[in-house]
Amino acid sequence: MLSFWFLGSAAALASYAFAQGEVQSKVVCDAATKICYSTYTQTEIDITYGIALPKNATDPYDAIIKITAPADKKWVGFAWGGQMVWDPLTVVWPNATSVVASARWAFSTGMPLGYEGAEHFLLKGSSSNSTHWTVNALCKGCTGWQSNEDERYALNATGTTQFAWAYGTTDVSTPQNNDSTFSVHAAVGHWNHDLNAARVDDFDSLVKSNLLTAPPVVTSAPTTARTTIVTSTTSSSTSAVVKATIPASCSGAGNPVFQGKLATGWKATKILGGLRSPRSIQFDTAGNMLVVQSGLGITYHVLGSDGCITSSKTLISLNSLNHGIALSPDGKTLYASSMTQAYSWPYDAAAATVGTRTTIMTGMVNGGSHLTRTLAVRPDQPNLLVVSHGSNSNIDTATSNPSTGRAIIKVFDLSKIPSGGFKYASDGYTAGYGQRNEVGMCFDNNNMLWGVENSGDDFRRTVNGQSTDVHQNNPGEKIHYMGDITKPNNNWYGYPSCFTVWQPSDFKDKTFKVGDWFVQAPNSTFNDDTCVQKATPPALTLFPHSAPIDCKFDPENANMFITYHGSWNRQPTTGFKLVAVPFKKGSDGAYVPVDPLTSTTAAKDIFYNPDVTKCAGNGPGLSSGCFRPAGLAYDKAGRLFMTSDTSSNGEIWILGQG
Numbered sequence: 001m002l003s004f005w006f007l008g009s010a011a012a013l014a015s016y017a018f019a020q021g022e023v024q025s026k027v028v029c030d031a032a033t034k035i036c037y038s039t040y041t042q043t044e045i046d047i048t049y050g051i052a053l054p055k056n057a058t059d060p061y062d063a064i065i066k067i068t069a070p071a072d073k074k075w076v077g078f079a080w081g082g083q084m085v086w087d088p089l090t091v092v093w094p095n096a097t098s099v100v101a102s103a104r105w106a107f108s109t110g111m112p113l114g115y116e117g118a119e120h121f122l123l124k125g126s127s128s129n130s131t132h133w134t135v136n137a138l139c140k141g142c143t144g145w146q147s148n149e150d151e152r153y154a155l156n157a158t159g160t161t162q163f164a165w166a167y168g169t170t171d172v173s174t175p176q177n178n179d180s181t182f183s184v185h186a187a188v189g190h191w192n193h194d195l196n197a198a199r200v201d202d203f204d205s206l207v208k209s210n211l212l213t214a215p216p217v218v219t220s221a222p223t224t225a226r227t228t229i230v231t232s233t234t235s236s237s238t239s240a241v242v243k244a245t246i247p248a249s250c251s252g253a254g255n256p257v258f259q260g261k262l263a264t265g266w267k268a269t270k271i272l273g274g275l276r277s278p279r280s281i282q283f284d285t286a287g288n289m290l291v292v293q294s295g296l297g298i299t300y301h302v303l304g305s306d307g308c309i310t311s312s313k314t315l316i317s318l319n320s321l322n323h324g325i326a327l328s329p330d331g332k333t334l335y336a337s338s339m340t341q342a343y344s345w346p347y348d349a350a351a352a353t354v355g356t357r358t359t360i361m362t363g364m365v366n367g368g369s370h371l372t373r374t375l376a377v378r379p380d381q382p383n384l385l386v387v388s389h390g391s392n393s394n395i396d397t398a399t400s401n402p403s404t405g406r407a408i409i410k411v412f413d414l415s416k417i418p419s420g421g422f423k424y425a426s427d428g429y430t431a432g433y434g435q436r437n438e439v440g441m442c443f444d445n446n447n448m449l450w451g452v453e454n455s456g457d458d459f460r461r462t463v464n465g466q467s468t469d470v471h472q473n474n475p476g477e478k479i480h481y482m483g484d485i486t487k488p489n490n491n492w493y494g495y496p497s498c499f500t501v502w503q504p505s506d507f508k509d510k511t512f513k514v515g516d517w518f519v520q521a522p523n524s525t526f527n528d529d530t531c532v533q534k535a536t537p538p539a540l541t542l543f544p545h546s547a548p549i550d551c552k553f554d555p556e557n558a559n560m561f562i563t564y565h566g567s568w569n570r571q572p573t574t575g576f577k578l579v580a581v582p583f584k585k586g587s588d589g590a591y592v593p594v595d596p597l598t599s600t601t602a603a604k605d606i607f608y609n610p611d612v613t614k615c616a617g618n619g620p621g622l623s624s625g626c627f628r629p630a631g632l633a634y635d636k637a638g639r640l641f642m643t644s645d646t647s648s649n650g651e652i653w654i655l656g657q658g
Contacts, residue, residue, distance in 0.1 A: 023160055024191045025051075025198075030066075033124050033136070033210045037066055038198035040163075040191050046070050047167060049078060053195060054203040057157030059144045063198075064123065064207070067092050068134040073167045075182045077104075077112075080155065082162035082190055085367075086148045088118045091182070092135040094128035095175040101137045102178040105295060107322055107339070108371050113277060113295055114179050117141045117319070123210040138207050148320050148339060148366065157195050164190040179649075246639065246656040247271075250308035257649050258627045263606050268655045271641075272301065272309050275650035278643040279323045279372075280550070281633035285331030286349040289633070290315065291643065291652065294322040298336060300352045307639055307654045316345070316354060323372035323439075329382045337373040340364045341421075342387065344414075360414070361387065363423040365406060368392035370437045370454075378447050378485055383415045386449065386485055389424065390437035394457055395496050402433040407495050409438055409451065411485050432482045434493040434535070439549040444583075444591045445557040449482040452548035452562055453538075455499060457569040462521040463509040470506040472570060475499035476515070476541035477548055479560070479581065479593065491536040498531035500541045502600070515541045515597035540593045540602055546575040552632040552640070557583055557591050561640060562603065563629035566615055576615045576626045577608030578642060578655070607642070607655060627651065 028050065029036040037050030050066035067090075069076050074093060081087025089104040089112050101120035104112035118141030125136040144154035155161055170183035200206065246267040254273040262268055277294035284290060289301040289309075300315040316336070324337030327347070334347040334354060341362050346355030364373055370390025378384055391399055391407040399407035405425025412428040422428060431449060440452040455478060459471040478500060482489055494500075497519055504512040510528075512518065515538070517531035542548060545567035552561050559582055564575035581602050582594040595602035607629070609615055615626035627644040634640055644651045 022192055023194045025193045027197050030125065033206070035064060035066075035206050035210070036200050037064070038194050039066075040193060042165065042189065042191075045073070045167065045187065047073060047076060047165065049163070049165065051193065051195065051198045052200050052203070052206075053143075053157050053198045055199045055201050057143075057199060059152075059154035060141070061143055061157065062203075062207070063139050063143050064137070064203075065090055065139055065142070066125070066134065066136045068132060069167065070132055071128075071130060072169060074171045075168045077166040077185070079164035079166075079190075080142050081145070081153070082164045084112075084164070084166075086145075087153075088115055088139075088142045088145055090118075090120065090137075090139060090142065092137075093172050093175055093180075093182070094133040097128050099126050099128055099133055099135045100175065100178050100180075101135050101139075102180070103139070103141070105319070107295055111181055115141075116276075116296065117145060122212045123207070124212060125210070126212065136210075138211070146319055150318070150320055150338075150341070155195060157199060159196060160192055160194050162190050163193050164188065245306065245637075246654055246658075247306040247308050250306075253309070256627070257644075257646060257651060258625070259610060260607055260627060261610050263604065265657050266606060266655060267657070268607055268653050269307075270651055271307060271654050272312070272652040273649065275299075275643075275652065277645045278630065278650040278652060279645055280325045280374075280631040281641055281643060281652075282325045282327050282334075283633055283635050284327060284347070284349040287636060288349055288352070289635075289641065289652075290325060290327075290334070292321055292323060292325050292336065292631075293650070294645070295319050297321050298325065298334075303635070307635075307637070313352060315352065324375040324387075326375040326377045326385065328377060329379050335360070335375050335377070335385065337361075337364075337375055337387070339371045339373065340366050342373065342375065342385075359421045360385075360417050361412065361422045361424055362420070363405070363425055364389055365392055368396075368406075369394065370439075372439055374439055374441050376441045376443070376449070378443055378449070380447055381486060383413055384485055385412045385414050386410070386431060386441060387412065387424065387428075388435070388438045388441055388451070390439070390454075391495065397496050399434070399496055402430055402490075407436055408433040409435060409441070409449075409482060411488075429488040430490055431485050432480065432489045432491050432493055432536070434495040434498075435480060436495040438480065440551040440562065442551040442553055442560065444553050446589070446591060447484075448591070449485050450539075450551060450560065451480045451482060452542070452551045453478040453480060453493075453495075454547050454549070455544065456495075457545070459499070459520060461507055461509065461518065466509075468506070468508055470503075472506070473503035473544055474501060474506055475518070476502035476538075476544055477546050478538035479540040479542065479551075479562075480536075481539045492534060493538075494531060494535040497526065498535045500538060502541060502544050513598050514600055537597065540581065540595065540597060540599070542603055543574060543600075545570040549630060550632045552634060553583070553591075554640075555634065555638050557585070559583060560593075561606070561632055563632055563642065565630060566612075566626070566628055572613040573615045574612060576612055576628055578606045578629050578632075579603040580606050607653070 028039040039050040052064040103118035105115035106112040166185040172182040298316040320338035374388040376386040409431040410428040437454040438451040547565035559580040566575035609626040630645040631643040
């Protein structure tokens with residue numbers, strides 16, 4: 001299974017850390033290229049890092065990086081900001097007798113994605129043989145970048161700085177491609193580097209004389225300009241929905257990266273590819289599609305009457321945007337979120353332009369396990385912005401108190417934005433708390449709020465000192481009903497203490513039903529019965545580890561469609577599909593799931609991977625072997641659109657029946 005470079009834990013770095021302020025680099029000159037580098041060698045692993053900078057280095061400025069490693073090191077990573085996340089990464093590896101340099105960026109502890117803000121050009125001295133390999137490259141865009149607080153950061157070329165390294169001992173997946181995935185690191189560390197000593201005379205002329213005419217940095221082969229439609233293969237008992245025309249193909253979209261299967265009567269066509277981790281979709285009032293591409297910003301796509309894309313452009317370039325997007329009901333104000341902040345822009349759908357950005361919210365947690373902040377605006381309440389914030393870890397015990405502002409959904413009155421924006425934890429009012437990570441939120445036709453929750457991992461049930469592993473098929477994911485957001489909802493939905501049973505047979509100490517509450521370690525003061533008394537139960541329980549991250553009701557409110565992003569904490573894997581949960585309207589006019597809480601068959605497969613056991617879900621940034629459903633949206637014609645956020649080759653699909 002593919003994994004990721006994790007570099008950020010103080011404990012992980014400790015074994016190779018040095019005293020604060022102590023410089024470990026020294027100047028070494030290369031006779032062949034005539035370049036002098038400020039160089040550091042990690043003697044225990046025989047890897048050398050060299051940096052050369054212009055004599056007069058003013059942001060933005062270029063840098064030369066030279067990395068030499070023994071043949072048993074299959075890839076080496078270099079963090080320009082001294083940490084894994086939120087700074088440019090140079091990741092290098094051998095490719096036969098040549099080498100590859102790849103610019104990457106990580107927003108979380110997942111596979112670093114391709115970074116468009118930096119580019120490498122190989123220089124003389126780059127080569128690979130049976131004992132060692134060397135990458136010598138000019139990097140444009142590595143010495144300055146935008147922080148996660150949207151501030152410009154640049155390396156001080158006349159001072160010292162901390163750099164970080166990592167390496168792996170497993171071959172990268174596709175060494176000829178600079179967007180290849182690679183394995184988890186074997187070791188990580190950091191050191192203090194003298195950048196002032198890296199400044200050299202005649203930097204530009206040295207670069208010019210050493211540039212390779214044909215740098216062996218190979219990108220992925222382009223896909224052909226046609227789309228194949230996936231045929232229906234299985235039956236589905238979803239309720240009737242509006243049937244909209246689905247194109248058989250879309251010119252220029254390319255072939256699907258991964259083949260899929262569909263429920264009987266369904267069609268799916270790829271309409272766009274080559275995207276960078278496309279997440280949420282928002283249609284504007286003119287029918288244009290806005291897409292959040294994590295680490296890039298928001299892109300604008302014009303659709304033809306057939307649902308195919310006719311033109312695209314980048315609307316907002318802001319690499320801190322990672323998931324959340326919403327639009328005011330009149331279509332004139334666009335909202336989006338980063339991990340820590342939320343913003344608004346005046347928006348013109350016809351001109352495809354935005355005005356000056358305003359920060360409307362700050363104070364959301366910087367870091368942790370759950371980094372996305374979902375946004376929603378109720379159609380009949382243009383001044384109410386709903387913002388979901390996940391927990392900080394698997395079991396974030398402090399969130400039993402809603403004042404932490406984590407594992408909670410809150411509502412903010414946009415007509416009363418204070419100077420500097422809302423403070424998430426202290427402002428607004430609650431639309432429910434104790435939702436571990438309610439990434440997906442959607443309104444039904446009564447404008448009542450629903451959500452889908454990612455539940456916990458690595459669970460054990462411990463009773464009287466006897467511990468049983470129940471994590472494979474427990475706890476269940478959840479569908480929650482929050483209801484009317486025009487008034488506070490102070491209900492507690494169970495997290496971080498109460499969870500729902502999916503497979504009762506895994507529990508040996510008592511008899512459970514599907515959907516029952518359980519705690520991991522019941523005692524005399526807090527146990528399963530405490531949950532029954534205090535927690536608001538879900539409307540429905542979903543298959544464990546599926547990772548639901550978006551939901552949308554069809555126009556008739558006959559089905560809630562949910563994207564299962566896919567598991568990482570279960571073998572075999574599960575999820576990686578689009579499902580539909582049938583709904584009905586009760587005698588009181590409220591919408592409810594057709595199936596009871598005890599059901600294990602409520603979610604019907606609609607669009608799914610042929611063999612989910614071949615899917616690898618390693619956190620939010622990487623999926624291999626399968627498409628990975630993420631965002632959903634309906635257009636005015638009743639067609640359902642879905643993103644697949646697999647690494648750097650993300651896709652958008654259009655789906656429908658008929």
